[in-house]
Amino acid sequence: MSLAGGIPHYPFSFRGDALASELGRFVVEEPVTRVVTNAGARGWLVTGYAAAREALKDPRLSRSLIADPDMPQEDSSAPPLSVVGTMTMLRRAGLRDEAVKGMGPRQTHVSLERVRDIADTLLTTMKAKAAENGNASGNGNGNGNGKGNADESAEPGDLVADFALPWASHVTCELLGLPTEAAPELAGWFRLLSTGEMANENLFADWTKALSRFDDWMTGIGTEGLLGRLALLNRSSGHPLSHQELVEIALFLFVSGLGNPAGFLALCGLVLARDPELAARLRREPRALPGALEELYRWSVMLGDSIARIAREDAEIGGVPVRAGELVLISIDAANRDPAVFDSPDRLDIDRRPSMPHLRFGQGRHFCPAAALNRAQTEVALRALLDTLPGLRLAVAPDRIRWRQDHAVLLPETIPVRW
Numbered sequence: 001m002s003l004a005g006g007i008p009h010y011p012f013s014f015r016g017d018a019l020a021s022e023l024g025r026f027v028v029e030e031p032v033t034r035v036v037t038n039a040g041a042r043g044w045l046v047t048g049y050a051a052a053r054e055a056l057k058d059p060r061l062s063r064s065l066i067a068d069p070d071m072p073q074e075d076s077s078a079p080p081l082s083v084v085g086t087m088t089m090l091r092r093a094g095l096r097d098e099a100v101k102g103m104g105p106r107q108t109h110v111s112l113e114r115v116r117d118i119a120d121t122l123l124t125t126m127k128a129k130a131a132e133n134g135n136a137s138g139n140g141n142g143n144g145n146g147k148g149n150a151d152e153s154a155e156p157g158d159l160v161a162d163f164a165l166p167w168a169s170h171v172t173c174e175l176l177g178l179p180t181e182a183a184p185e186l187a188g189w190f191r192l193l194s195t196g197e198m199a200n201e202n203l204f205a206d207w208t209k210a211l212s213r214f215d216d217w218m219t220g221i222g223t224e225g226l227l228g229r230l231a232l233l234n235r236s237s238g239h240p241l242s243h244q245e246l247v248e249i250a251l252f253l254f255v256s257g258l259g260n261p262a263g264f265l266a267l268c269g270l271v272l273a274r275d276p277e278l279a280a281r282l283r284r285e286p287r288a289l290p291g292a293l294e295e296l297y298r299w300s301v302m303l304g305d306s307i308a309r310i311a312r313e314d315a316e317i318g319g320v321p322v323r324a325g326e327l328v329l330i331s332i333d334a335a336n337r338d339p340a341v342f343d344s345p346d347r348l349d350i351d352r353r354p355s356m357p358h359l360r361f362g363q364g365r366h367f368c369p370a371a372a373l374n375r376a377q378t379e380v381a382l383r384a385l386l387d388t389l390p391g392l393r394l395a396v397a398p399d400r401i402r403w404r405q406d407h408a409v410l411l412p413e414t415i416p417v418r419w
């Protein structure tokens, strides 16, 4: 842990397969503690479950104020107002309810059958590509023992580039009504979630480039998908959004639909590939999958940054006084591993039935409007993975998995697998 004037520097790690030891210690010893951010600002890091829940619900802690460049920042530059204020902008135009409906479990833009179809197509393509490279699977094509591939030196598949990223990009394109041919290009915009050094170097240029692409798409948007619907309704709004605002909202919704869902699906894939017994149990007991998924949401380490807020007025969080204008950083990953709420919190236990909910989708007024949809879609994608790759396993030792550095949503560089 690097220390700035004795105060730890946050974030601590970009590994998604283990909670940073600093976070594990703070949860127990100092659930609200001082840290210094990438921007060199001081902030309060909230790691304890009770304090995190309290902070997420506290109306005195503002999300929109983090876009104010005069406030202490988590990263070197303040996020654009559209990123933190999308729902407020939609509310002003009278479109918030429609947007929430369009990200909800009963949205009609992309069916679960279609989500499965997208997953199946990606997995079949990955298998075909591997077979072309001489990497036929063990089920009949390989060594014939049904346990996997005879030629372990042949090129394996990659659950990040071949599955999780394109799946999330494609599903979100269809949900939002963006051209599906653009899905591969859009998957590349995962880098918009960069932080720290990488954000300093690339983010401004990438953001400008992405806005220009979204400008084109929103200019040509039809009535399909959530964005098409919002653009249509916007025309009869009493307080319509400008074209530029619609472009920024489109980009924010796309990045929300890409980042967390891709990172989470990749992590689930990694867990299953690393633990064939767990995968086998989920194939034998399909009904165990929703419970397993819920535990994966809790146990996952997904964020390379935090949920940031600025105190509008003096407040007390977890018994610690926070002054007006101070930065508060809430670590959902740490809160979900609080031993005061979850027994042996580092253990992934798919039979766990906790008495308190995990905080993966936030809490209170900014609670993720796509939580139920993501649950349903991820379950479908994991079923496809379990069905299509019956011998799924990692093609490298688990400690060879490298994680992208300086990213707000954690993602391995690659997850090489065989089946």
Ligand code: HEM
Residues within 6 Å of the ligand: 056, 063, 086, 087, 103, 172, 253, 256, 257, 258, 260, 261, 264, 307, 308, 359, 360, 361, 362, 363, 365, 366, 367, 368, 369, 370, 371, 374
């Ligand atoms: C694994 C999947 C996902 C996770 C873990 C996740 C997590 C979260 C969290 C923690 C928040 C609260 C942020 C805060 O309090 O400041 C949030 C808000 C939000 N999420 Fe998600 N999300 C996921 C998927 C999605 C998807 C698929 C979409 C859209 C297609 C989406 C759209 C949004 C939006 C628009 C907000 C802002 C809500 C508001 O400010 O009222 N999310 N999400």
